[in-house]
Every structure is written in structure tokens, then in C-alpha cells.
Amino acid sequence: MTREQVRQAILNIISDIAPDExxxxxxxxxxxxDQFDLDSMDFLDIVxxxxxxxxxxxxxxxxxxxxxxxxSVEYLFPRLKDNELVS
Amino acid sequence: MKYDVIILxxxxxxxxxxIRLALFDKKVLILEKHVEVGxxxxxxxxxxxxxxxxxxxxxxxxxxxxxxxxLGKLLKQLRFRxxxxxxxxxxxxxxxxxxxxxxxxxxxEFLEQEIAEQFPSQIDGFRKLVARIREFDExxxxxxxxxxxxxxxxxxxxxxxxxxxxxxxxxxxxxxxxGDMDFYQFVIMFKSIxxxxxxxxxxxxxxxxxxxxxxxQGLGGELRMGAGVEAIEHKDGALxxxxxxxxxxxxxxxxxxxxxxxxxxxxxxxxxxxESNLETGQMSFMESIFVLDRLPKEIGYDKSIVFYSTEPxxxxxxxxxLTDVTSGVLCCPNNFQYPEPSSEGVIRLTNQAxxxxxxxMTRSDYRAAKxxxxxxxxxxxxxxxxxFSDHIIYIDSFTPKTIFKYTGHLNGAVYGSPTKIKSGRTxxxxxxxxxxxxxxxGIIGATLSGISMANLHILQAEAKSETGRN
Ligand SMILES: Cc1cc2nc3c(=O)[nH]c(=O)nc-3n(C[C@H](O)[C@H](O)[C@H](O)COP(=O)(O)OP(=O)(O)OC[C@H]3O[C@@H](n4cnc5c(N)ncnc54)[C@H](O)[C@@H]3O)c2cc1C
Numbered sequence: 001m002t003r004e005q006v007r008q009a010i011l012n013i014i015s016d017i018a019p020d021e022x023x024x025x026x027x028x029x030x031x032x033x034d035q036f037d038l039d040s041m042d043f044l045d046i047v048x049x050x051x052x053x054x055x056x057x058x059x060x061x062x063x064x065x066x067x068x069x070x071x072s073v074e075y076l077f078p079r080l081k082d083n084e085l086v087s
Numbered sequence: 088m089k090y091d092v093i094i095l096x097x098x099x100x101x102x103x104x105x106i107r108l109a110l111f112d113k114k115v116l117i118l119e120k121h122v123e124v125g126x127x128x129x130x131x132x133x134x135x136x137x138x139x140x141x142x143x144x145x146x147x148x149x150x151x152x153x154x155x156x157x158l159g160k161l162l163k164q165l166r167f168r169x170x171x172x173x174x175x176x177x178x179x180x181x182x183x184x185x186x187x188x189x190x191x192x193x194x195x196e197f198l199e200q201e202i203a204e205q206f207p208s209q210i211d212g213f214r215k216l217v218a219r220i221r222e223f224d225e226x227x228x229x230x231x232x233x234x235x236x237x238x239x240x241x242x243x244x245x246x247x248x249x250x251x252x253x254x255x256x257x258x259x260x261x262x263x264x265x266g267d268m269d270f271y272q273f274v275i276m277f278k279s280i281x282x283x284x285x286x287x288x289x290x291x292x293x294x295x296x297x298x299x300x301x302x303x304q305g306l307g308g309e310l311r312m313g314a315g316v317e318a319i320e321h322k323d324g325a326l327x328x329x330x331x332x333x334x335x336x337x338x339x340x341x342x343x344x345x346x347x348x349x350x351x352x353x354x355x356x357x358x359x360x361x362e363s364n365l366e367t368g369q370m371s372f373m374e375s376i377f378v379l380d381r382l383p384k385e386i387g388y389d390k391s392i393v394f395y396s397t398e399p400x401x402x403x404x405x406x407x408x409l410t411d412v413t414s415g416v417l418c419c420p421n422n423f424q425y426p427e428p429s430s431e432g433v434i435r436l437t438n439q440a441x442x443x444x445x446x447x448m449t450r451s452d453y454r455a456a457k458x459x460x461x462x463x464x465x466x467x468x469x470x471x472x473x474x475f476s477d478h479i480i481y482i483d484s485f486t487p488k489t490i491f492k493y494t495g496h497l498n499g500a501v502y503g504s505p506t507k508i509k510s511g512r513t514x515x516x517x518x519x520x521x522x523x524x525x526x527x528x529g530i531i532g533a534t535l536s537g538i539s540m541a542n543l544h545i546l547q548a549e550a551k552s553e554t555g556r557n
Contacts, residue, residue, distance in 0.1 A: 019168045020151060037154040041542065042163060044550060048111050060550075 005085040006077045010069060013049045017042055028069040050076075054083050089338045090116045092545060093329050095316050096345035098126025098494075099530055100522030102299040103537030104343050106165050109306035111546060116339070117308065118331070120315035124300055126345070126494050127501060127523070128530055130292050133483055136431075138376055139292045140485075140493075141501075143418040143435060144392055146260060146279040147531040148176055148193060148286035156283060157531050164538045171298060175423045177285035177391035182252045183471050184396050189252055193284030206249050216243040220282075225274040229509070234270035251401040256280050256394040258403040259416050259437070261528040263368050264505035265404035272507075272526075279529065285391060287423045295530075316346075318356045319518060326517040343511075343540055345522035345533075347496050347503055352513065359514050368500025370403070371487035373410045373440040375461045378481035379432035383419040387473040388434065393417040397470045403439065410440040410460040410486075412467040434475065436464050442487035442498040457484045502528050511540045519544045 001009065007028075014036070015023050021036050032038050038046075043063060050056045056079055058066070065075035092108050094101045097119035108115040123129050128141035149156040151169035162169055182189045187205060191198040199217075203210040219239060240250050257276035262268045268276075288295050304310060315332040319342060329337045344351040349367055352359050383389075396414040418435040421428070438460075448456060461484050465476065487499030496503060503523035511519045521540035522533050 016166060018154075018163050019166055020154075020162070037159075039155070039160070041160065044542070044547065045164075047550060048546065052111060 001077075001080050001083055001085050003073055003077050006080050007069065007073050009053070009080070009085055010046075010072050010076070013046055013053070016049070017045045026069060028073075031068050032072075033067070053086050054080055056080065056083075089340070090114050091339065092116075092341045092343060092541075093118060093337060093339040094343045094345070095351070096120075096126055096522070097124040097300075097310060097312070098345050098522060099128060099299075099533040100525075100537035100540075101126075101343070101345040102296070102303055103161075103165060103534040104345075104521055104541040105303045105308045105310075105537075106299065106306065107538055107541040108545060109303055109308035110166070112307075113545065115308050116337070117303070117310045118314040118316055118329070118337075119310065119312050120332075120495065121493060122313050124310075124312070125292060125296050127490070127496070128292055128533075129296070129493070134481065136378065136481065137291070137293060138483065142287065142292050142530070143416065143420075143437070144177060144285035144287055144423075145174065145530050146276075146283065146285060147529070148174060148284040150176075157279070157535055158283070161531060161534050161538065164542075165299075165302065165534075167298070167302075172295065173289040174286040175289060175425045177287075178422050178424060179390055180256075180285065180392040180394075181390045182255055182394045184248060184252055184255075184401070185399050187248060187252065190390075191281060193286075195282050198281055202249070206246055209244050209246050209249050212243040212245065213249075216240065219243070220274050220277050223271070223274045225271045225278070227271075235267050236270045236273040237267045239270050239273075248399060251396070253277075254403070255396060255401050255414065256392075256416075258401075259394060261502060261532070262403060263370060263500065263502035263507075263523075263528075265370060272528075275527070275532070279531065285423075287420060287425075289425060316344075316354060319344075319351070319354045319515070320356050321515045321518070324514060324516055326515055341517045341519065341545060343519045343521050343537075343544070345520070345537070347522075348506075348508055348513075348520050348524035349504060350495055350497060351518070351520055355515060355518075364506075366505050367497050368502060368504045369405045369442070369498055371405075371440055371442050371490060371499040371501055372437050373445075373457075373460060373464075373484065373486045374438075375436045375464060375482065375484040377434045377436070377475070377479050379434060379475060379478045380480050381478055382421050382428070382432040383434055383475075384422065385432075386475050386478060388417075388419050388475070389422065390417075391419060391422045393471075395468075395471060397467055406439050406441050408441065409444045409456055410438045410464070412438050412460070412464045414439070415464065415467070417468065417472070432478075436461075436468065438464050440487050442491065442500075445486045445488045446491070453486075453488070457486065460484075496523065511544060 066072045091113040092115045094117045189201045261276045317332045318330040320327040416437040490499035507526035509526045525536045527536040
């Protein structure tokens with residue numbers, strides 16, 4: 001996956017777990033928690049979706065890397081670059 | 088074949104737990120004893136009309152865009168859009184006591200204003216109470232602290248009538264215990280009714296249940312109807328297998344049961360001693376549904392829900408007679424903001440009732456008593472409302488006995504045992520409870536209970552995350 005595809009993969013996950021959100025307006029540098037009121041249950045869902053879709057384990061100490069879109073791409077790109085984008 | 092998780096009961100909590108688990112590819116099976124899904128909030132058909140069993144109103148209504156409310160969280164966790172629930176907010180509801188009426192809407196300020204007008208000496212105390220409620224963390228799953236609500240209320244308010252008027256809707260819509268409720272439960276109910284609000288889905292419970300079942304099955308979840316569980320086998324306190332009434336044996340790593348705490352422990356083989364420490368619930372209700380030849384508004388029934396007492400002091404306890412008609416809940420399902428008006432007018436009436444007395448009657452006495460107490464209930468309503476007897480085209484009533492028959496909850500206790508097990512743990516390893524006896528009540532509450540127990544005991548346990556509460 002390219003960086004852009006990793007970003008798309010994260011967007012796909014967020015749009016699945018928060019179907020009412022308009023993600024076109026997402027600000028990559030801003031905290032997801034603040035933009036969409038994502039709580040710990042939602043972050044757990046993101047982590048579980050990453051495992052389900054890409055077989056990727058995010059250890060708990062790394063959860064903080066998923067704080068914004070930009071930091072998530074930064075963290076996930078090296079780990080996902082050999083994966084294919086799935087919906 | 089071994090399942091990851093078997094769930095007992097296809098009520099709201101069981102279906103919600105099932106969806107969460109199926110979302111993450113767990114091999115999950117829901118076993119439901121009855122032939123319909125929904126449990127305490129199912130539906131039934133008589134003379135070509137479909138009636139909701141439990142639904143007066145969905146509490147906890149918040150509009151689209153509110154993400155942090157219980158409804159907002161529930162939608163995200165089950166991955167529904169707000170629109171998919173097709174919720175239509177209430178118009179206006181009311182609490183009626185002799186000489187006093189407090190109206191309320193889904194805007195909390197409206198109730199505050201009513202109290203300022205009707206109970207001017209109490210408004211400061213009321214605001215103090217509201218501040219306590221706002222800062223309270225009612226969702227903490229830690230069981231240790233117990234605060235009786237009455238103490239908190241009496242520290243803020245001095246007028247016993249206002250206290251009773253506030254209790255009345257909260258008790259009717261969610262108290263498993265007689266007399267008083269635990270403060271965390273009071274806070275849950277206060278927020279869900281007064282600070283959030285009421286709504287009804289277009290299509291009623293059949294629609295919501297179908298939405299849940301379709302999602303669950305679409306994700307690969309299995310559902311078996313008419314599949315009552317007869318025993319849960321364990322060995323030295325660790326789960327072994329599940330036995331069905333038809334003689335089949337099934338195995339799973341974990342079992343979540345929504346059948347009730349005591350009800351579930353009674354299924355355990357060998358017997359589990361802890362059962363004796365749990366209280367059985369007692370509070371149950373009689374409900375009558377009146378189909379009218381016109382809309383309730385045309386005959387003077389203009390509120391969505393009315394919680395009333397014909398006596399100055401409100402009592403919430405198992406009545407000494409069959410049914411206590413001195414207080415009740417009157418629901419006009421038509422008086423919600425539906426996009427299109429429903430064709431038939433309906434009035435529903437709920438009164439507190441005594442399971443033991445209803446259950447002990449012979450068939451013919453039972454029928455006669457249903458009719459008698461329905462009429463007494465309507466007569467008591469006349470204290471405040473116009474007579475609608477001439478407009479009734481169809482009547483149906485159910486009692487605590489009916490509720491027990493269709494849901495298996497002991498004593499037909501709609502809100503289960505007064506002792507809630509917030510952690511969902513049982514003495515048997517890998518057997519958990521969700522729903523009514525876990526502590527979140529009502530439609531939204533039960534659904535959240537299923538979600539949080541599936542998260543806590545299966546999904547988080549697996550992700551080894553310590554997010555703890557939710
Ligand atoms: C008359 C009435 C009015 C109500 N009004 C409202 C309202 O207006 N608003 C609101 O929010 N809530 C209302 N409620 C409450 C709400 O319906 C419940 O809180 C909620 O539905 C409880 O869901 P649950 O999943 O915990 O339990 P249940 O719905 O009871 O689910 C348990 C399921 O387990 C099944 N089961 C039991 N034993 C076994 C077994 N051995 N094997 C297999 N299956 C088994 C049962 O058949 C049942 O389907 C009302 C309830 C009633 C009865």
C-alpha cells in the first residue's frame with residue numbers, strides 16, 4: 001500500500017465504525033478524539049479492525065500513535081506497506 | 088463443532104452482544120427459547136394487529152449528531168446510522184398528581200421551568216440535585232458503593248410531593264427494587280428520561296428487531312429459535328457445555344446469558360451455591376392496550392406519556408391486591424412526531440401488579456380478573472382524563488403471568504433482580520450474564536449491556552486491553 005492507500009484504509013475503518021460522520025472534512029493533524037468524539041471503545045474498534053483486515057497487531061503501548069490521521073499514517077505505513085488495500 | 092461464544096436469549100441484549108461478536112468474526116450462536124425474538128420487548132399479533140409487548144417509548148433519545156450519549160455510543164458500536172433507527176421524538180409528556188402537573192419534553196430546560204413555576208421554593212434544591220446528577224459517573228462498573236437515592240433527594244428537596252413526582256417515571260421505567268432505587272440507577276434513569284428523552288421508531292419493535300437480526304445474520308451470526316437451554320454444565324467451576332431442551336449438547340469457549348442472573352445460575356449443573364445470595368425481582372406490571380375508533384387527541388388525550396398517581400403520595404411496590412390502579416403510566420403511541428400519522432388510535436395503560444396473585448388463579452378467574460382490573464384501571468384514569476370507553480374497538484391485556492410465560496424472568500419481574508451484577512461475572516468461569524440483571528435497563532440500556540459485556544469479556548479480553556469501563 002502507498003501512504004495514500006494507508007490513509008484510505010484508515011478512513012474506511014472510521015467510516016465503518018462511525019457511519020454518521022462526514023469524513024470529507026477530516027483534518028489530518030487534529031486529534032480524532034476531538035474531531036469525532038471517538039472514545040476508548042471506538043479506538044478498540046479501530047485496533048480490532050486493523051487486526052481483522054490486515055492481520056496487524058497494535059500493542060497497547062502503541063495506541064497513542066493512532067491519535068490523529070497523520071500520526072496513524074506515520075505509524076501504520078511501514079507496517080502495512082506490503083499489504084494490499086482492502087475495503 | 089465448537090463455538091467461540093454461545094448467547095442465551097435473542098432479546099435486545101443478546102442480539103447486541105451477538106452483533107459485536109459477529110463483527111469481529113467470532114463464531115457465535117444465539118439460542119432463543121421462544122419462537123419470536125425480542126424477549127421483554129417483543130411483539131405479538133392478535134386479530135391481524137401487531138402489538139409491541141414492551142414499547143411505550145424508547146428512552147435515551149438524542150438527536151443525530153450527539154455522539155457521546157448512550158444512543159450515540161450504541162449506534163456506533165453496532166454500526167448503524169441514526170436514520171436507520173427511524174426515531175420519532177415525543178411531543179410532550181406529563182407527571183400528574185392531585186393538584187399538581189409537571190410537563191416535560193425532550194428539552195430539559197422545559198422541565199426546569201415547570202418546576203420553577205409549580206414548586207418555586209424547590210427550584211434551587213432541584214438545581215443542586217441536577218448538578219449532583221451531572222457530575223455522577225453512573226457507568227462505572229465497580230459495584231462496591233451503594234447510595235440510596237432518597238437520601239440524596241431529601242438533602243436537596245424538601246417537598247415530598249415533588250420527590251414522589253420525580254420518582255414516579257423513573258421507578259416505572261426502570262426500578263427493579265421497591266420503595267427506593269440505588270442512586271447510580273436513579274442517575275441513569277433521570278438522564279435517560281428527563282435529560283435525553285423519548286422517541287418511537289417508525290414500525291415499532293418489529294422494525295428495530297428485524298434491523299438487529301438482519302445485521303447479526305448478515306455478519307454470519309447463527310440464530311436458533313425454539314431452542315431453550317435446559318442446562319449449563321460446568322466442571323469445578325469451569326464452563327463445559329450447553330444442553331438444549333431437545334437433548335442436544337453444544338460447546339463453546341464462553342457463554343453469555345441474558346436469561347437473568349438467578350435464572351442462569353439455576354441452569355447450572357452441578358448447582359451453584361451463590362444463587363442464594365441473589366434477590367429475586369418482584370416488580371411486575373399489568374398492561375392493557377386499547378385500540379380506538381379515533382386518534383387519542385380527538386378525545387382529549389394530547390400527551391405522549393403520562394405518569395400519574397391519584398393519591399398525593401406515590402407508592403412503588405408489589406401491590407397487596409392483584410393490580411394497583413392508584414398510579415400508572417398512560418401511553419399514547421400516536422402522539423409522537425411521526426412523518427405520517429398512524430391509521431389507528433391506541434392507548435396503553437400500565438399498572439403495578441402482583442405476580443403471585445395473578446399466577447395462582449384458575450383460568451376462568453384469571454380472565455374475569457383481567458377484565459375487572461382493566462375496568463378499574465380505566466375508572467381511575469377518569470380522575471384526570473375523559474372517558475374513552477365508547478371509542479374502544481379492540482382490547483388486549485397482559486399480566487405478570489404472561490411476562491413470565493414468554494420471557495422466563497422469575498415473577499415476571501420486568502427489571503429483574505434488585506441486585507445487579509455490573510461486572511457480569513458468575514461463579515462459573517467463562518459464563519457471563521448480560522441484560523436486565525447486569526444493570527442497564529430498558530431498550531437502550533439492555534442493548535448497551537450486551538455491547539459492554541461482549542466487549543469486556545470477549546473482545547477486550549482478547550485484545551488484552553485495559554480500557555476497563557465503557
Ligand atoms: C410491559 C413492558 C413495558 C416496557 N416498556 C419499556 C419502554 O417503554 N421503554 C424501554 O426502554 N423499555 C421498556 N421495557 C423494558 C425492556 O423491554 C427491557 O428492559 C429489555 O427488553 C430487556 O432486554 P434483555 O435482553 O435484558 O432481556 P430479555 O428481553 O428478557 O431477553 C432474554 C431472552 O432470553 C430468552 N431465554 C430465557 N431463558 C432462556 C433459556 N433457558 N434458553 C434460551 N433462551 C432463554 C427469553 O425468551 C428472552 O427472549 C418494558 C418491558 C415490559 C415487559
